[in-house]
Amino acid sequence: SHKTFRTKRILAKKAKQNRPIPQWIRLRTDNTIKYNAKRRHWRRTKLGL
Structure with a gap:
Protein backbone atom coordinates (compact mmCIF):
# COMPACT_ATOMS: atom_id res chain seq x y z
CA SER A 1 0.00 0.00 0.00
CA HIS A 2 1.04 3.63 -0.48
CA LYS A 3 2.73 5.15 2.56
CA THR A 4 3.87 8.67 3.26
CA PHE A 5 7.55 9.05 4.14
CA ARG A 6 6.69 10.04 7.70
CA THR A 7 4.73 6.83 8.25
CA LYS A 8 7.49 4.76 6.70
CA LYS A 38 9.32 -3.65 25.20
CA ARG A 39 9.06 -6.31 22.49
CA ARG A 40 5.98 -5.80 20.32
CA HIS A 41 4.12 -8.53 18.50
CA TRP A 42 2.66 -7.40 15.18
CA ARG A 43 -0.67 -9.11 15.74
CA ARG A 44 -1.23 -8.56 19.48
CA THR A 45 -0.29 -4.89 19.87
CA LYS A 46 -0.86 -2.34 17.15
CA LEU A 47 1.21 0.82 16.79
CA GLY A 48 -1.75 3.16 16.61
CA LEU A 49 -0.80 5.03 13.45
Whole structure:
Protein backbone atom coordinates (compact mmCIF):
# COMPACT_ATOMS: atom_id res chain seq x y z
CA SER A 1 0.00 0.00 0.00
CA HIS A 2 1.04 3.63 -0.48
CA LYS A 3 2.73 5.15 2.56
CA THR A 4 3.87 8.67 3.26
CA PHE A 5 7.55 9.05 4.14
CA ARG A 6 6.69 10.04 7.70
CA THR A 7 4.73 6.83 8.25
CA LYS A 8 7.49 4.76 6.70
CA ARG A 9 10.10 6.39 8.94
CA ILE A 10 8.04 5.57 12.06
CA LEU A 11 7.60 1.96 10.90
CA ALA A 12 11.35 1.68 10.32
CA LYS A 13 12.11 2.93 13.83
CA LYS A 14 9.60 0.55 15.41
CA ALA A 15 11.04 -2.35 13.43
CA LYS A 16 14.52 -1.51 14.78
CA GLN A 17 13.24 -1.28 18.36
CA ASN A 18 11.49 -4.63 18.08
CA ARG A 19 14.42 -6.97 18.55
CA PRO A 20 15.87 -9.02 21.43
CA ILE A 21 18.73 -7.69 23.55
CA PRO A 22 22.23 -8.69 22.42
CA GLN A 23 23.63 -11.74 24.20
CA TRP A 24 26.80 -9.95 25.36
CA ILE A 25 24.69 -7.50 27.40
CA ARG A 26 23.42 -10.39 29.53
CA LEU A 27 27.01 -11.31 30.40
CA ARG A 28 27.91 -7.89 31.83
CA THR A 29 28.67 -7.47 35.53
CA ASP A 30 25.71 -6.55 37.77
CA ASN A 31 23.33 -7.01 34.87
CA THR A 32 19.63 -7.24 35.71
CA ILE A 33 18.27 -7.17 32.14
CA LYS A 34 17.14 -10.65 31.10
CA TYR A 35 15.07 -9.82 28.00
CA ASN A 36 13.63 -6.88 26.10
CA ALA A 37 10.50 -5.91 28.03
CA LYS A 38 9.32 -3.65 25.20
CA ARG A 39 9.06 -6.31 22.49
CA ARG A 40 5.98 -5.80 20.32
CA HIS A 41 4.12 -8.53 18.50
CA TRP A 42 2.66 -7.40 15.18
CA ARG A 43 -0.67 -9.11 15.74
CA ARG A 44 -1.23 -8.56 19.48
CA THR A 45 -0.29 -4.89 19.87
CA LYS A 46 -0.86 -2.34 17.15
CA LEU A 47 1.21 0.82 16.79
CA GLY A 48 -1.75 3.16 16.61
CA LEU A 49 -0.80 5.03 13.45
